Amino acid sequence: MGGPFWRGVRHQNNTKLFNGRVVRRLWDYLKPHKWRIMWALALVCVTSAMQLLGPYLFKVALDEFVIARQDIVGLIVVALVFTGTLIVSWGTQAYQAVSMAIVAQAVLNRMRAELFAKINHLSLSYHDRHESGVTMSRIINDVAVFQELLTQGIVHVVADCLLLIGILGIMLAMSPTLALLTMSVLPVMVIATIVFTSTARKAWLRTRETIGEVAAGFQENVSGVRVVQAFAREEVSKKRFDKINRGNLQANLRAVTLASMYPPVVEFMSMAATAIVLWFGAHATLDGTITIGVVVAFLFYVNRFFQPIRELSQVYNLFQQAMAAGDKIFELIDHPIDVEDKSDAGEMRSITGRVAFEQVDFSYVDSVPVLRSINFVAEPGQTIALVGPTGAGKTSIASLLARFYDVRGGRITVDGVDIRDVTMASLRRQMGLVPQDPFLFSGTIADNIRFGRLDATDEEIVQAAKLANAHDFVIRLPNGYATRVFERGQNYSQGQRQLIAFARAVLADPRILILDEATASVDTRTEVLIQAALARLLHGRTSFVIAHRLSTIRNADVVLVINHGAIIQRGTHRELLGQPGLYRDLYLTQYRHQIRGSQLVEEMATA
Amino acid sequence: MQIAWRLIGYLRRYWLACGAAYTCLLVVTGVELFIPSLLRRGIDCGMKASGAAEKLANGCPADTDPLTVVGGAALAIVGLTLVKGAFQFGQGYLGEYGAQRVAYDLRNEIYSHLQKLSFSWHDRSQTGALMARATSDVEQLRNFTGRAFLQMAQFALVSIGVTVVLFVTNWQLAIVSLLTLPLLYRSAANFVRTVRPYFYQAQEELSVLASIVQENLAGAKVVKAFAREPDEIRKFDEQNELLLKQYMLAARAQAFANPQLDVLAQIGTVMVLLLGGYFVIVGTLSIGELVAFNTYLLLLVRPVRRLGFTIGQSSRAIAAGERIFEILDAPVDVEDQADAKPLSQITGTVTFDHVTCSYYGGEAVLKDVSFEAHPGQVVALLGATGSGKTTVVNLIPRFYDVSQGSVRIDGHDVRDVQLLSLRRQIGIVLQDTTLFTGTIRENIAFGVPDATDEHVFAMAHAARAHEFIMEFPDGYATRVGERGVTLSGGQKQRIAIARALLLDPRILILDDFTSAVDTETEALIREALNVLMEGRTTLVIAQRVSTVQSADQIIVLDHGEIVGVGSHEELLETNDIYAEIYQLQLMDESAVHATSEKTTTELVGANGNGGGNRWTDAPQRHGPNGNGVARPDLAAQAVRRAD
Missing domain, CATH: 1.10.287 (Helix Hairpins)
Known part of the structure; x- marks a missing residue:
């Protein structure tokens, strides 16, 4: 009957009404609850039957007891039966709703949990390519679409169909x-x-x-x-x-x-x-x-005829939305994890801190190589400064070391062990990272520092904050370490966030430290604090610093100059300044602003 | 209630549509009340009940063929429904029309009121909250005005009509069948009162969950770096469990309350069947009347059920209305005085005469500030964050009003002239470099929409924006803002400068106007400005000493007070604060590093609040032109020598 119509509707909405994959996957979630669903459907059948009975009972009462026999007792019996059907249908509706709510909430709960676990297991390359708002919408909004479908949709389809068929059947039987x-x-x-x-x-x-x-x-x-x-x-x-x-x-x-x-x-x-x-x-x-009772029953049935049709059209909409949402949800859940522990990955033993990049090639997207044949060795305790123009590949080197991504070619070893052969957790627990724009979580300042090591005592936290030069500003806050951090730490300055991130890293006491220096300017006094803290933080650890401060570069054991994904110069600050090349150019255009003219001349002269 | 009255006030503008909607409602209700009687007539007069009590002929024309009566009734039902349909449409559409117009009006009013409110009001309000009021609160109110008033009227009409008809037909049956209605109403209202909070709570839990996700995504790198995924997942799962529990509470409450309404509604039917059946047997009621009775009862059920919801909705709508009217009632504190005159062409003398200013009655942000800036002069304001620099410049275009003293332009108190005429003659580059959706050209011509192309290009040139604009495929026609290209902070700032220059103002205010451009570009912009500033009064706020040192007059502010006035050289000798700033900014980095431990303690000691955020300037930001800062040519020479 409506063949072309439905197709037309589907076309306009540009989504498939029936998506096999989504339905199959959804069934996986529903399967554990199949008995409960059966039970709910059985209750729905009872409800529908009770609802169908109403007008019929009216007919019986009219025809049999009012008109034909004029039997008041019979009338009372019918009324009682009628009341009985109402009470039964109250009960069945309520229990059916509760059962389906249990199913729906369990399914939703599992979907959300799986999605969240998934986004935590996906490598950073997924997050690089997907806006966080969109990913978030998967967990919150798309999952919610299923709520209505599961609590009302499925049941309504069955109930409405039963009602329609029932009404038609009864009417056909009567006349x-x-x-x-x-x-x-x-x-x-x-x-x-x-x-x-x-x-x-x-x-x-x-x-x-x-x-x-x-x-x-x-x-x-x-x-x-x-x-x-x-x-x-x-x-x-x-x-x-x-x-x-x-x-x-x-x-x-x-x-x-x-x-x-x-x-x-x-x-x-x-x-x-x-x-x-x-x-x-x-x-x-x-x-x-026919009897008058039949006519009256017909009148009542006609009245109830249209409700199910209207509801079915709503369920149709719901179903369509759920298919679209489900498609997106399962796409995320099924997204391949590109960086994961090998099945035989062992624990990384206690690191001494020798890091080697051996012929490392890397690219985020297949066609665009980001790093080519990177080779270098960092001895335990050394500070390696990564220097180069924006987009040269400095951050990629740092990210590969923490295994946020996997290399495309070559290998990275820590103490001689390929980092892909050990579990990520055991590796990263011994590494510290201070990102360029330090991220603070909501909670207290103490919580944020404790993020570095969850079992740290309050005493240790204060100690770490002192070492990171954060203590002084923290204790001046209204509630000291218990002061709340609002969304993303927006109520703290960049410099303050940096110091807290340092404290976090100090607390974690990693053997290897990866630090992305902030470029944004901080006020002069905080800058002094940061530099002092930085010196302490780097001491005694193998450190990789994406450097923007001249002082950091000067104090580094090795400066790696990166350009277009390759190491083009290496050496100490002084050595590099003595040779013509990118480093000296960079020095002249960027770092020279950091010192005074007379100093510059001296510096250049002695190099 | 007050809110409701105000809403009615808004609706009154559309009295014609509203009146028509209520007229339609009358017709619809009339037809609805009439149709069951047609049913009765059809059944009673047209159908033969074999063996039934002969109380059938009630009101039937004796001499007509029963089928004619039925036919008439059937036709009348169809015809009346057709008529009713038209009016029903009218009622639905016109009712909504009024509501939609009110929503539209409210949004426009909120919008224009917000434009009139002064900076000090906006400083205190959050964009997000304002947005919520203009969108969701207005929507809330719209739903309410559209349906609630009509629904209440419908409820009143239908219930009065039905009650009357039922009592006329059979008063005993009427009493019995209407008994369930109060119960029905109560359980609908109960439903709203008890179930809603559960859902509300669930919504709250969901937003907590959402913030956990948001934070996890934003901090993904840190989470991974510290191998904290398991803890994050645990935190999420705990909240997820809470959410599940809350949803189940809501679902349970709803599961039992929802069908209760249906059951109660149908209990009335059972009563009618029982008692009505008895009356039919006894002969005091006809079958048609029995059927009609039931139909009437059904007419009542829907409005009663809905009323429960409407009442629940009304409390939220009233809350929304309160929030909306709170904005609309916010007093406009900076506005034209009744006798304000337009400010004629100014020459540009700016006078601050013992100005004290405090926001929202709090502590004074400016204390007894006096100075004068003359045409052709460049006056620089220097001071820490919060020292009052921005307040000073914001007082000139009268974004705020002073608490004491006065701000005068060419001798006119800014409060005595018309705001528009004042602001049109002042060019200001705010820290806030908001650009609007539209093309770059439109943005530059924001203050002078009819500016010629040459003029626009010239100003963009001066602001050093022309080159990067031309690099876009569409040049000046490039769209910015929503769905347009994203500009860097420095690019936005340069467009904002061009925008201010295009006004050709006598007074030019530059509030930290080059904070986001690199030092080379800053130098180029300043060069261009030097020409443009000629003959104008210019006020500059800057963080860098290098930027301000060539000013005719430097005003050093500290905690809202002027602590020093003079040229660079004078201040360097006489003003400690100025000298300190200068020294800090020129501090040699290596020296800082070598003695960092010592310096830290010293600074903390000297300042009393060591890590404070007083000077938001870093040493590496020095421009190439300042005294004591390397000049590129010098450095280049040095390199050549080193080679």
Whole structure:
């Protein structure tokens, strides 16, 4: 009947109604609960039966007891039975809802847990390529789509189908002719519902888009309100917003028009069916072929006819959304993990700190090599400064060492052990990392330092903070170490965050330290604190520093100059300054700003 | 209630649509009340009940064919439904129309009010919260105004109508069947009161979960570096469990409350069947009336059920309304005085006369500040973060009002002139370099939309923006902002400079205008500015001594007070704070490093608050032109020699 129609709808929405993979995967989640689902479905059947019984009981009461026998006792019995069906259906509905809620929440819970575990196991290359907002939306929004589908969708499909079939069956049984006549409105009804559902959905989508535009316009103008006022452009900016606002109004009015059209259509069909029952029913009662009770029951059934159709169309929408969401969820869950422990990976023993890169090749994307034939050895306790222009590959070298990514060619060894042969956890526990923009987690300052080693005592935390020069500013905070850090530590300056990150690294006491120096400027006093702390932090560890400070470079044992993914110069600061090449160019364009002119001349002269 | 009245005030603008909606409602309700009686007529007059009590002829035309009566009733039902449909559409559409217009009006009003509110109001408010008010709160209110008022009216009409009809038909049956309605209403209201909080709580737990995810994603590198994945997963799982429990509480509450409504609604039907059946047997009621009774009852069930929800919704809508009106009622503290005159073409003398300023009645941010800037002069403001520099420049275009004293331009108190005429003559480059969605050209011409291309290009040149703009494929037509190219901080800053220059203002204010550009570009911009500043009054805020030292007048601010005024040379000799800043910025890095331990203690001792954030300038940011800072040519010579 509706073949071309459904296909048409599917096309417009551009998503598959039935996605085999999603359904199969979903079944994996549902399987453990199959008995509970069966139980819920059984309860649904009972509910539907009870609901179908109502009008029939009315008919029996009218025909048998009121009209034919005028039997009050019988009437009371029917009323009691009627009440019984109501109570039963209350119970079955409630328990069915609880069962399905248990199933749904268990499934959702497992999906969320698996997604979260997955994003923690994926290497950084996944996170590099996917915006965190999108990944987050998988866990929060996409999973939530299944909630409605599971708690209501599945059950409603069954219940609605049962009701429809039941009503049709009972009507056919009571009076085939009258049933068929009544059903003549059904196709119109179904078509109207399908057309309405698809057009209305598009209209509502449009309203959501436009409210998004309103929000964006509002945001832009509110955050720029100072500029607007400074340039006395309030009128123009008002007009701009009005235009966007009006777009939303129009989209809403269009959606409202559609939404206001549907109920009258449904009611008209319903009343048309009522009129049919009345007209043909009257003929039949006069002929004596059916009883008044049948007509009355028909009237009631016709009344209930349209609810299931409307609900089915909603479930259809729900199902479609769930397919789209499921596709995205399972894509993430099934995403191959590119960096993982080998099955026979052992624990990394206590590191002394000799690090070697042997012929290391690396690329994030196949076609674009990032590092080529990197070779170097860092002896225990040495500080290696990585220097070079932006995009040269310094950060990649540091990231490979922590095994955030795997090398494409060659190998990296720590104390002679290939880092791919040991577990990541055992390796990383002995490494410390201080990123360029130190990330603080919400919680207290102490929590953030403790992140370096969870079993650290308060005393040790204070000790670490002192070594990192963070103690002084921490104790001046309103609650000292118990002061809260807000989202991402925005309430602390860059320099302060840096010091806390140092403290975290000090506490972890790693044998190997990877440090990405901040480029952003901090105030002069904090800078002094940072440098002092840095010197202490680097002492006695094998350290890799993506260096931006001249002082760090000067004090490094080895400076590796990286350009276009290769080491093009190596040596100490003084050695490199003596040779023409990239290092000296960099020194002149960047680092020289860090010292005074007279000093520069001296420096250049002695090199 | 007050909120409701105010809303009605907004609705009144659309009284025609609203009036029509209520008229439609009347017609719809009338038809709805009439249709069951048609059913009754059809059943009673047109159908033969074999052996039934002969109380059938009730109100039937005796001499007409029963089938004609039924036919008439059936046709009337179809016809009336058609009519009702049209009015039902009208009711739905017009009701929503009013609500949509009110939402639209509210948003526009919030928007324009926000534009009028002064900086001090905006300093205290958060964009996110404002957004929520303009979008979700207004939506909340819209849902309420659209349906709630109509629903209440419908409820009143239907319940009065049905009650009357039922009592007229059979008062005993009416009493019995209406008994369940209060219960139904109560359980619907209960549902809202008890189940909603569970869902609300679940929503809260979900947002906690979301923040765990967000943080984990943002800190992915750190988590991995410290091998903390298991702990993160455990933390997540714990919250996930909490969420599960909360959802289950909500689901359980809902599972039992929801079907309860259906059961209660149908209990009425059972009552009617029982008692009505008895009356039919006794002969005081006809079968048609019995059926009609039931139909009437069903008419009541839906509005009653919905009323419970509407009432739940109303409390949230009122809360939303309160938040919205809180914005709309925020007093505009900086506005034109009634007798404000337009400010005529100014020459540009800026006078601060014993100005004291405090935000929102708090501690004074500026204390007794007096100075004068003349046309052609460059006045530089220097001081730590929070010393009041930005406040000084913000007082000139009257973004805030002074608490005491006055700010005058060419002798006119800025409070006595019209805001627009004042601000149009002042070019300001704010720290906030917000660009708007649109092309680069539109952004530069923000203050002068009808500027010629030559003019726009010239100013972009001066701001050293022309070259990078031309590197974009679309040049000046390149779109920025939403869905446009992303500009770096330095690029935005240069466009903001061009934007201010294009105004050709007599007074030019540059608030830390080169903080995001590199030193070479800064030098180029300053070179260009030197020409443009000629004849204008320029106020500059800067962090770098090198930027301010060529100014005609340097004003050193500390904690809202002027602690030094003079030229670079004068200040260096007479002003300790200025000298300290200068020294700190020129500190030799190697020296710092070698004596870092010592210096730290010294600094802490000297300053009393060692690690503070007083000077947001780092040594490596020195420009190439400052005294004592290396000049590129010198360095190049040095290299050549070293070779």
